[in-house]
Amino acid sequence: MTADPARATLIDGKAFAAGLVERVAAASARLESAHGVKPGLAVVIVGEDPASQIYVRNKGETTQRAGMRSDTHRLPAETPQDELLALIAALNGDAGIHGILVQLPLPGHIDSAAVLGAIDPDKDVDGFHVVNAGRLAVGLPGLVPCTPLGCLMLLKSELGDLSGLNAVIVGRSNIVGKPMAQLLLGESCTVTIAHSRTRDLPALCRTADILVAAVGRAEMIRADWIRPGATVIDVGINRVPSRDPMKAAQGKTRVVGDVAFDEAAAVAGRITPVPGGVGPMTIACLLANTYTAACRAAGVAPEPLDA
Numbered sequence: 001m002t003a004d005p006a007r008a009t010l011i012d013g014k015a016f017a018a019g020l021v022e023r024v025a026a027a028s029a030r031l032e033s034a035h036g037v038k039p040g041l042a043v044v045i046v047g048e049d050p051a052s053q054i055y056v057r058n059k060g061e062t063t064q065r066a067g068m069r070s071d072t073h074r075l076p077a078e079t080p081q082d083e084l085l086a087l088i089a090a091l092n093g094d095a096g097i098h099g100i101l102v103q104l105p106l107p108g109h110i111d112s113a114a115v116l117g118a119i120d121p122d123k124d125v126d127g128f129h130v131v132n133a134g135r136l137a138v139g140l141p142g143l144v145p146c147t148p149l150g151c152l153m154l155l156k157s158e159l160g161d162l163s164g165l166n167a168v169i170v171g172r173s174n175i176v177g178k179p180m181a182q183l184l185l186g187e188s189c190t191v192t193i194a195h196s197r198t199r200d201l202p203a204l205c206r207t208a209d210i211l212v213a214a215v216g217r218a219e220m221i222r223a224d225w226i227r228p229g230a231t232v233i234d235v236g237i238n239r240v241p242s243r244d245p246m247k248a249a250q251g252k253t254r255v256v257g258d259v260a261f262d263e264a265a266a267v268a269g270r271i272t273p274v275p276g277g278v279g280p281m282t283i284a285c286l287l288a289n290t291y292t293a294a295c296r297a298a299g300v301a302p303e304p305l306d307a
């Protein structure tokens with residue numbers, strides 16, 4: 001009889017996110033009662049992409065549950081860019097709105113960089129504006145992209161002090177890979193960003209105490225890429241056919257990450273599942289950023305939101 005392989009500890013992002021939303025709600029209620037400021041978030045969606053519709057609905061519902069103001073602007077797919085820019089200008093000037101988020105992806109006729117660049121950096125709760133990317137790079141207070149911020153919160157709550165750890169991030173996007181690298185550098189990790197041109201990626205990944213997978217390729221990272229005991233953070237959300245051939249034939253899908261979870265969990269020390277790992281932290285951190293933006297607009301120091 002063979003012994004069961006050791007299994008990694010699951011990092012429960014769903015539970016952590018629920019706790020964070022509660023803390024944001026409590027801090028927001030105190031901000032409102034002490035200073036008369038109710039944090040307000042405006043979410044803008046252009047078009048009918050079904051996944052985006054679900055994410056936007058979840059954002060609206062979670063914002064309301066946290067006792068914040070939630071406005072959702074649904075624009076048709078053929079909305080001209082000028083009209084979208086005019087809406088953003090109006091939201092920039094609305095004192096009751098502290099956070100503005102434009103759901104991505106945008107339809108092909110719209111220049112996403114121009115739209116993201118039109119958001120007031122102090123209301124940019126996605127943290128995608130170049131001003132916020134610059135603030136993060138030089139260590140100034142700004143607004144940090146939600147997914148990497150959520151990953152960092154999970155890592156700190158699991159591992160405590162991260163200083164001196166080797167972190168490898170697979171993926172160099174502006175939204176996840178690069179800000180994740182800046183955040184981990186800020187925690188004094190030794191950081192490497194890997195990408196499609198990296199030589200011997202499996203060997204590089206095996207040097208990682210912390211391995212962040214943000215590449216967008218289903219189950220690309222295998223067990224033998226992982227150093228035994230490493231902490232694995234899986235940012236990927238990929239739809240693949242259902243395991244059940246009958247359901248797969250009907251077009252049913254399931255969500256998997258960038259890490260081959262079952263085999264990776266036999267090697268890693270800690271690992272985030274997909275679903276239920278990093279994903280829920282994205283929306284919780286959006287609320288945290290909205291609260292932070294509202295505090296700064298009111299000239300009030302934000303309360304710490306750590307667990």
Ligand SMILES: Nc1nc2c(c(=O)[nH]1)N[C@@H](CN(C=O)c1ccc(C(=O)N[C@@H](CCC(=O)O)C(=O)O)cc1)CN2
Pocket residue numbers: 055101102103104105126146147237255274275276277278279280281282283
């Ligand atoms: N303006 C933005 N657009 C997009 C962002 C973003 O942060 N800002 N991120 C993604 C979509 N997204 C939020 O917008 C998001 C994606 C996934 C999840 C999540 O909780 N996923 C679940 C699984 C969901 C499923 O089963 O399909 C999980 O991982 O548990 C939350 C938010 C792109 N656009």
